[in-house]
Amino acid sequence: MGKITSHIYMTNGLRGTGVLSTNIYLLLDTKLTIINTGYKGRVSQICRVVKKLGYSLSDVENIILTHYHIDHTGNLLKLRQLTGANVIAHTDDAPYIEGRLPHPCPKALRQFKFMKCFWSPDPIDVDVKVEDGDILPVLGGIKIIHTPGHTLGSISLYIPQEDALIIGDLVANTYKLSLPSGEFTVNISQEIRLIQKIADMEFNIVCFGHGLPLIKNASDRIEEFSVRLKKYHY
């Protein structure tokens, strides 16, 4: 478990995570909010962290999903059953989470049989469907920023009280700042445009779906990355 601020923790510790390891964030308020749930098989780890932070499972009020991919929604069904939390996601990703649209499996992975167990989502209803600009009443107000490109309904979460932005898979920080894999990304040029939009914001901390958070002057780093992207993609 790693502490990012006194109100934001992550399950993996701050030693670093890679593409095959997904970050799960916990927001501590009067109740608890979990952001993303990782690949299947991490329910007991998440429950341990909840208890370690001094909360009970019934204190988990919300589970927010930055997008529908199974490396972020793998433990959603079980966690929802254990906690009774509200499931929150963007309107455009809800059909995939609810099983009304199939999850596209990247071509490159179809030959790997072992991936099939990862690729079997458990459909679940989304209780709160959010849109760009919505504010969730957690930690003084979390602003939803619609950042499509990786998936149609990808969202970033801006938490002014903590000077922090949680951006899911918009950018990864595995070894260095990088774009998400093209295999998993619906529209890479839209993705790059949205990174430029995020780079115009001011925030001190940025938390990724994969890789270490940046905990100081993060918007400057994202800005530099966005300038590099412009150079190579235009």
Ligand SMILES: [Zn+2]
């Ligand atoms: Zn993803």
Ligand SMILES: [Zn+2]
């Ligand atoms: Zn991911």
